[in-house]
Amino acid sequence: VQLQASGGGLAQTGGSLTLSCATSGFTFSRYAIGWYRQVPGKEREGVSCILIRDGSTWYGDSVKGRFAISKDTSKTTVYLQMDNLQPEDTAVYHCAADADYGLGCRDFMSGYRGRGTQVTVSS
Secondary structure, three states: OEEEEEOOEEEEOOOOEEEEEEEEOOOHHHEEEEEEEEOOOOOOEEEEEEEOOOOOEEEOOOOOOOEEEEEEHHHOEEEEEEOOOOHHHOEEEEEEEEEOOOOOOOOHHHOEEOOOEEEEEEO
């Protein structure tokens, strides 16, 4: 199983970045896949998740209206479009996947997790 996150970098406040999570080694359509972020010394924070079978989505309160998650089933890749970035969005962003047992995105962070990509937003 592989979850390869990419697309991080440096952005200015109000700017945008798009993250990609390329996956392999599991049945893409049977999973909930999403993003969480982590800052040293703080707990993981769920950012967004998408249920591949029906496209339903979930967003953390701090990113609603600014971030958008999407999928490309042919490429088994999930994307996170991040707009109006703020300094508090600075973190390492990881993608994660959990089998869809009918619970939606509830436990997506408890499944497979990949290495992250650094996002830094300057003020």
